[in-house]
Amino acid sequence: MRKIATAVALATLPGPGPHAAPELRPKLAVIIVVDQMRADYVDRFNGQWTRGLKRMVTQGAWFEHAAYPYLSTLTCAGHATISTGSFPHVHGVFQNTWWDRDARKLMTCTEDPRATAIGYGAPVTGGDSAYRLQVPTFADQMRTRRQARVVALSLKDRSAVMLAGHGGDAVVWLSNTLDGWESSSAYAQARLPAIEAFLEANPMAADFGKTWDRRLPVASYSGPDEGAGEAPPEGWTRKFPHTLNGARGKPDAVFMAQWVRSPFADAYLGRFAASLVRSLELGKHESTDVLAVSFSSPDFVGHAFGPRSHEVQDVYAHLDQTLGTLFDGLDAQVGKDQWVVGLTADHGVTPIPEQLVAESTDAGRINGAAISEAVERVVRPVLGEGRHVTMLNINDLYFEPGVYAGIRKSRELLDAVMAAIAARPGILRVFRAEEVRGAEKSKDPLLRAAALSYFPGRSGDLILVPKPGWMISNAGTTHGSSSDDDQRVPLLFMGPGIKPGTYQQPVTPADLAPTLAALSGLSLSKAEGHALPCIQ
Incomplete structure (x- = not known):
């Protein structure tokens, strides 16, 4: 049986001592979250990476024993932990949704009755913000104390919102209906020209008809291409290749469901981020600006195909290229030694239960x-x-x-x-x-x-x-438990002020924000995480 909650004790371990900020602070602090990236993906796949992810592993600081110490390893909780440096019992965001006893309904972690949605390309309703978040984010404190410009974006509202916090210059996400992008009055009073310009020049429908096939030679992939229990979206089978053709021969809702489960969506988000860096001139100001990007497609792919699939391995081969292009753009726009990046994940994922049962492992669906x-x-x-x-x-x-x-x-x-x-059972x-x-x-x-x-x-x-291997999910796989599969994630840093190398001490993703803050000459008063010893 796989170990449970091995990282729980991390929350009570004494942290490293304080670290002085480098004399020259970075012009841009970058947070990269890869939704559902297990820690072992770095070990399994990094030999096939050649660009962005490879650059972080070989030129940065890699903490091999990072894990969440809490039970409900879910997207909103993870992003809030990463951005604030605190855990759910402090920052208040413990699940993606919860039952609001006063309102007598299920509420999302970002749902804000006071905010008004701002749509790009499609009608939107409601409104989202981080008003349920009890602790300011790293971006909040950089914005309010250092006048930093803040950009945060993701395919998911909860990811972009929790990384930005309570304000920002450009905070944007794909609508839940997948037919347009949106922000809210918590971040702007009207549509931003920089966002409008990118979306007009880069329609998502341009990927219609494209085929997602393996980027690497077939022999490079481990395991079967058609694993038991996989749950591909409508129009796809469990085997490569996957064509983004929708249901009616046009860019419809089925096409968009396919698109978010493909590396094309990650590539789009990477280009979107680079465009906002240029148009808002991040890294061109006296203080350290903040860019936060959460790549959601690995999570969509992982839920559908599981962590042992060819699809998951391939989406990371593509993400390596996407991050390489983004990093090259930051070198050109901000300066090669002028920006620092921290990369982690909001949670891991458990293998598909049917695959575990086939190996005589205790697993199943609750x-x-x-x-x-x-x-x-x-x-x-x-x-x-x-x-x-x-x-x-x-x-x-x-x-x-x-x-x-x-x-x-x-x-x-x-x-x-x-x-x-x-x-x-379970x-x-x-x-x-x-x-x-x-x-x-x-x-x-x-x-x-x-x-x-x-x-x-x-x-x-x-x-x-x-129990490990058990989940409340009817198809594919999921996360949300205290097992090693769900808790263990990567944690890497790269840039000026970072001492490259492999680090073996136990850490948590709550250490990311305090580390970037220390590099930027700031301390986070409510953080439970610590600035890590990779600062030189």
Whole structure:
């Protein structure tokens, strides 16, 4: 069985001592997040990289033992941790969505009733911001304390928003309907000409009809090309090649679902970032500017095809090229020794359960509805008919108002509820909210992991810890657990002030922002991470 929560203790380890900022501060600080990049991808694939990723591994500082110390390893939580240097129990963003007890509905981590969406190319509704984030980001502090210009972009709203924080000069993401780009009134009062100009000159539909095939020789890929349990998007099979042809012979919704699951989307985002660097003249000001880019396609591809697939290996071969082009552009625009970059991931991913089962590994798919019904069967005879469980959202189970208080009045009933959940396939532990709260320094590694993911008022009444290899997902694969597969990610730095080499000490992605801040002559007062010893 794979190890669980080996990184949990990192949150309580003493950090490295303070580091003085280099005499010459970088003109541009760059944050690169690769959505769903496992730590072992660097070991497995770096021999096939030749440009951007290769440059970071060979010319930068590579921390081989980076991992998240908390339970709910999800996109919004990961990006918030990277950008603030703190963990969910402090910054407040513990999942992509959670049940809002006051509003009586499921809310996204960026949903803001006070913000107004600003659309580019398609109608938009609602509004997004980081108003639920309790801690300022690195970009926030550079912007407010050093007048830095801030650019953040991604295919996902939660990724761009959490990297930027509470403001920025250009913060943009692909709409959830995948038919246009958007921002919000939290970042601008109207459409930005720089964004409009790029989108007009670079329509996404230009990739319609293209074919995604292996970039490398077929013999370079490990494992089968048609793995068990893979879940490709409509119009594709589980085998290469994959043509972006949509469903009706035109750039429709099916085409866009294919596009975001291809390396063409990463390449587009890289060009978009380079364009905004030029048009907003990042790196041309007295202070250090900030560029934050989150590449989402590796996550879309990973969910569909799994970490052992040819598709995942190939999307990183393409991303290596995309980052190489972006880095070359920064050399030309900002200056080769004038910018610094930190790269990490928001989480890893677990192999497809069917593939693990075929290897006689304990794995499977957790039936969330069955868990809720098992709880209802225990509670109804005591508390009466009606609905008692509001919902199970990944690892968090919410009860209807007053129900959990009623359950807690009877130790026998509480124990029966906990036992009913623990008896379900794939469940390793069940914690009560009151035992998780304040347990960030517990010697129980799983309890500590749950505590670092817990935020009062937002988290569930009961917290479920899945076994390694098990997940609440009906197809493909996912993440969100405290297993090594989901917690371990890469962490690399490159640029002036960085001492190249391979580093073996345990670190977390919460160390990225404090490290970039130290290089920029700034300290992050609410960070739990630390500036790392790669600063020279």
